Amino acid sequence: MIATLARLRWTLTLRAFTTSPWQIVAYVLAVLMGSGCVGAAVVAAVVLGQGPALGGDSATWLHALRAVMVCCGTAMLLVIALLQIMVLGEGSSMTLRKFEIYGIPDTRLQMGLTVAGLCGLPSIVGTLALLCWAPGYRWMGTAAVLSATLAAPLIIVTFMFLCKAVTALATTLVRSQRGRNMFYIALTLFVIVCAQVPGLILNNEGAISIRMEDFAGLTNVLGWLPLGSLFALPFDAQAGHWGLWVLRILVAAVFCAVCFAVSVWCIRHERLLTDPAGGYKAAKGVGMFAHVPDSPSGAVTARVATMLRRDPRQGMMFVFPVLFIAIFALESHGVSAVVWQAVIWIGWVLCIPESNGLPYDGRGFAMQVIAGTSGKQDRIGRVRLYVVMFVALYLLMAVAIFLITGDWKTAQGVEQGLAFTVIGFSAALAALGVSEWFSTVFLYPVPSIAKPFSSPQGRVAAQGFFPFLYILLSIVVMAPTIGVAIYALVAQVSAWTWLISVVAVVNGAGILMLGTWLGAKTLDKRELKILHTLEEFAALSK
Amino acid sequence: MTQQPVSIPEPRPMPMPAQARPMGQPVPPNPDAAVSVRGLYKRFNEKVAVNGLSLDIPVGSFYGLVGPNGAGKTTTITMMTGMLKPDAGTAMVLGHDEWSDVNRAKQSLGLMPQPDQIFDLLSGIQLLTYAGMLRGLSRAEVMRRAKDLLVAFDLTEAAHKSVSDYSAGMTKKICLASAMIHNPPILVLDEPFEAVDPISSANIRDILQEYVTAGGTVIISSHVMALVEKMCTHVAIINHGQIAAAGTVEQVANGGDLEERFLQLVGGRHGAARLAWLDAGRDHGEASASRHEGGER
Numbered sequence: 001m002i003a004t005l006a007r008l009r010w011t012l013t014l015r016a017f018t019t020s021p022w023q024i025v026a027y028v029l030a031v032l033m034g035s036g037c038v039g040a041a042v043v044a045a046v047v048l049g050q051g052p053a054l055g056g057d058s059a060t061w062l063h064a065l066r067a068v069m070v071c072c073g074t075a076m077l078l079v080i081a082l083l084q085i086m087v088l089g090e091g092s093s094m095t096l097r098k099f100e101i102y103g104i105p106d107t108r109l110q111m112g113l114t115v116a117g118l119c120g121l122p123s124i125v126g127t128l129a130l131l132c133w134a135p136g137y138r139w140m141g142t143a144a145v146l147s148a149t150l151a152a153p154l155i156i157v158t159f160m161f162l163c164k165a166v167t168a169l170a171t172t173l174v175r176s177q178r179g180r181n182m183f184y185i186a187l188t189l190f191v192i193v194c195a196q197v198p199g200l201i202l203n204n205e206g207a208i209s210i211r212m213e214d215f216a217g218l219t220n221v222l223g224w225l226p227l228g229s230l231f232a233l234p235f236d237a238q239a240g241h242w243g244l245w246v247l248r249i250l251v252a253a254v255f256c257a258v259c260f261a262v263s264v265w266c267i268r269h270e271r272l273l274t275d276p277a278g279g280y281k282a283a284k285g286v287g288m289f290a291h292v293p294d295s296p297s298g299a300v301t302a303r304v305a306t307m308l309r310r311d312p313r314q315g316m317m318f319v320f321p322v323l324f325i326a327i328f329a330l331e332s333h334g335v336s337a338v339v340w341q342a343v344i345w346i347g348w349v350l351c352i353p354e355s356n357g358l359p360y361d362g363r364g365f366a367m368q369v370i371a372g373t374s375g376k377q378d379r380i381g382r383v384r385l386y387v388v389m390f391v392a393l394y395l396l397m398a399v400a401i402f403l404i405t406g407d408w409k410t411a412q413g414v415e416q417g418l419a420f421t422v423i424g425f426s427a428a429l430a431a432l433g434v435s436e437w438f439s440t441v442f443l444y445p446v447p448s449i450a451k452p453f454s455s456p457q458g459r460v461a462a463q464g465f466f467p468f469l470y471i472l473l474s475i476v477v478m479a480p481t482i483g484v485a486i487y488a489l490v491a492q493v494s495a496w497t498w499l500i501s502v503v504a505v506v507n508g509a510g511i512l513m514l515g516t517w518l519g520a521k522t523l524d525k526r527e528l529k530i531l532h533t534l535e536e537f538a539a540l541s542k
Numbered sequence: 543m544t545q546q547p548v549s550i551p552e553p554r555p556m557p558m559p560a561q562a563r564p565m566g567q568p569v570p571p572n573p574d575a576a577v578s579v580r581g582l583y584k585r586f587n588e589k590v591a592v593n594g595l596s597l598d599i600p601v602g603s604f605y606g607l608v609g610p611n612g613a614g615k616t617t618t619i620t621m622m623t624g625m626l627k628p629d630a631g632t633a634m635v636l637g638h639d640e641w642s643d644v645n646r647a648k649q650s651l652g653l654m655p656q657p658d659q660i661f662d663l664l665s666g667i668q669l670l671t672y673a674g675m676l677r678g679l680s681r682a683e684v685m686r687r688a689k690d691l692l693v694a695f696d697l698t699e700a701a702h703k704s705v706s707d708y709s710a711g712m713t714k715k716i717c718l719a720s721a722m723i724h725n726p727p728i729l730v731l732d733e734p735f736e737a738v739d740p741i742s743s744a745n746i747r748d749i750l751q752e753y754v755t756a757g758g759t760v761i762i763s764s765h766v767m768a769l770v771e772k773m774c775t776h777v778a779i780i781n782h783g784q785i786a787a788a789g790t791v792e793q794v795a796n797g798g799d800l801e802e803r804f805l806q807l808v809g810g811r812h813g814a815a816r817l818a819w820l821d822a823g824r825d826h827g828e829a830s831a832s833r834h835e836g837g838e839r
Contacts, residue, residue: 300676310663364661367655368676370721371648371677371839531625
């Protein structure tokens with residue numbers, strides 16, 4: 001059974017290649033990235049394996065390497081585990097539910113799925129990279145190298161057990177739609193904040209001093225925790241602490257057993273429960289449909305607004321303004337312009353989901369096609385909503401930043417704040433214009449709304465590339481404003497705030513109109529093709 | 543409009559509308575028909591889904607499209623309703639060429655979306671309001687009709703619940719309601735009674751019959767031959783992307799049972815095939831026992 005599931009994983013992967021050449025492209029990219037990781041590990045092992053010969057004494061090398069391997073190894077595995085839940089989820093092809101009807105004993109099924117996970121490309125790359133890194137300990141002796149070689153697959157196995165348990169728990173415990181939305185948003189925020197911590201620490205080095213000794217205590221603790229314990233094996237071997245060496249392996253083994261038990265418990269729990277209880281609470285009236293213009297485009301506005309409120313995949317974007325302002329405020333060192341410039345980035349980031357708006361609509365887009373809604377009605381309906389939201393959002397952000405920076409106290413501060421707000425708003429309009437066209441041409445699959453923690457096959461490559469392309473375009477279309485801003489700075493124009501603001505408004509509004517018009521035309525032309533593409537995306541998420 | 547049943551001689555005939563026509567001269571679409579298609583052709587990679595299909599659906603008829611799985615019913619419906627562009631052929635809706643102004647043609651059609659083609663995060667009443675407003679109806683009129691439809695489909699209590707919380711049958715009903723809200727002259731329903739309970743099914747049948755009596759045209763696809771025989775005035779049997787027979791139910795049944803006639807035209811029914819191992823699990827105990835013994839040995 002276990003071997004069958006492992007084979008099934010590869011059969012599904014190979015089968016996916018025949019459905020679309022993009023699957024092959026994405027996989028080749030993944031292989032290249034994996035090869036890069038392995039190559040980097042080889043280089044690191046060759047260079048750092050010389051140890052103290054490179055400079056410094058053995059004791060310092062030992063302490064530093066131990067701290068880096070145990071602390072960074074643990075942190076990296078934790079971040080990957082979090083990303084696994086948030087971005088990749090349980091995977092859409094081999095979920096527990098798909099095997100429910102076969103009556104496979106829970107332990108065998110879970111073990112099969114874990115082994116199938118271990119046979120995947122990420123696990124293979126991870127194991128190879130760690131194996132290639134093992135000679136990096138050669139200056140510590142043969143025992144250390146052998147221990148690292150043994151630890152390499154064990155680390156990946158432990159990590160896989162952790163991932164399976166965490167994903168199963170996330171899927172099983174967060175059952176209601178509302179709970180799932182909250183969990184998704186909280187998790188995303190947590191990852192973003194975690195990613196910002198090193199930057200914040202380094203930026204505030206005056207306030208926080210970090211010494212090697214501070215890491216020693218942390219390394220000792222993490223060295224006895226399951227994810228760090230295996231990274232500490234070469235150091236025990238080098239010191240000849242074979243008792244500790246065995247104990248650390250036992251810690252990881254017990255952890256794997258606990259994770260496995262949790263995963264199996266989740267399967268049982270899932271099986272005994274029916275579908276997620278309770279979706280959204282009953283709404284009164286028709287909600288947004290009562291407050292929009294009485295027209296097809298009004299219907300689109302109301303529908304998109306209602307979906308945005310209920311869709312965790314898009315709704316979480318609106319947490320970014322708070323996050324951006326908070327992060328830039330912490331890093332501003334009293335320079336208010338650093339905080340103000342956040343409003344320029346926010347517009348671009350907020351429009352990322354809209355730049356792929358139709359796949360978020362999914363097959364529901366068929367309702368518009370059935371009704372014969374024109375591209376113009378659709379685009380105007382969407383633009384109306386975003387413009388209204390941007391107006392409210394930029395006003396709120398301006399007020400918040402004025403209060404944080406205290407710029408409202410001086411005329412110069414007020415002028416600067418208003419200029420940034422207007423420029424930011426204009427950039428957001430331009431980004432929206434780009435999105436309205438972009439989303440009719442470049443579509444990539446998104447996780448299904450019912451399973452925001454799942455990953456449609458072949459999504460990762462496109463999901464990384466297309467948003468990048470969209471942001472690049474959004475910046476390029478603001479070239480007139482950027483050009484004028486550079487000129488104003490170089491020529492030291494005294495009324496630079498007014499000059500740039502006026503150009504930005506014309507630039508942003510112009511791109512919005514152009515993008516909306518072009519998007520409408522393209523949508524009219526490609527409507528059926530888009531519908532077909534959305535159907536293919538929906539099939540990927542099944 | 544009268545149509546003569548067309549059976550399949552071997553080899554399969556070129557698809558043609560029921561009317562007699564001189565050899566070699568294509569018959570133009572019938573402008574008096576609710577829907578008239580000629581030579582519809584659609585190919586997906588190597589598979590020809592619809593192979594030159596021609597059909598006239600009279601105004602005021604209750605028209606059933608039947609056929610085995612993969613026969614091309616759904617593809618025909620999607621091409622008829624402007625949801626899929628044919629590779630060749632024409633379609634006319636109430637005398638207007640569908641593809642010259644597809645959005646205009648869609649105003650005359652009420653195509654029932656499939657349950658996964660709706661925004662199920664909306665509540666039932668929001669979904670109907672959305673469908674109605676998309677069709678250009680005023681909000682007040684949409685609200686009035688939505689309430690009537692919710693009563694008619696027995697969904698009043700669930701009106702404010704998210705459609706994602708509906709049962710399969712309720713979802714089917716709200717889909718049907720969303721297709722009717724703009725009072726189209728032609729309703730097109732793909733498997734409308736699938737997963738619907740018998741009471742709701744009877745209610746829906748009454749609504750549809752009333753709609754036909756008022757002059758509307760209903761086109762349904764179904765696998766349930768008894769239902770088609772009972773409800774439809776006309777039927778077309780589709781096989782291998784072509785019309786095997788079309789006409790009134792009586793004409794196609796040819797004096798016999800419609801299901802028998804269907805099987806006769808479509809073929810593919812096996813004789814009393816018997817799978818030697820399929821014995822209701824009787825061998826299961828023996829196999830387990832022998833495995834057990836083998837294990838002990």
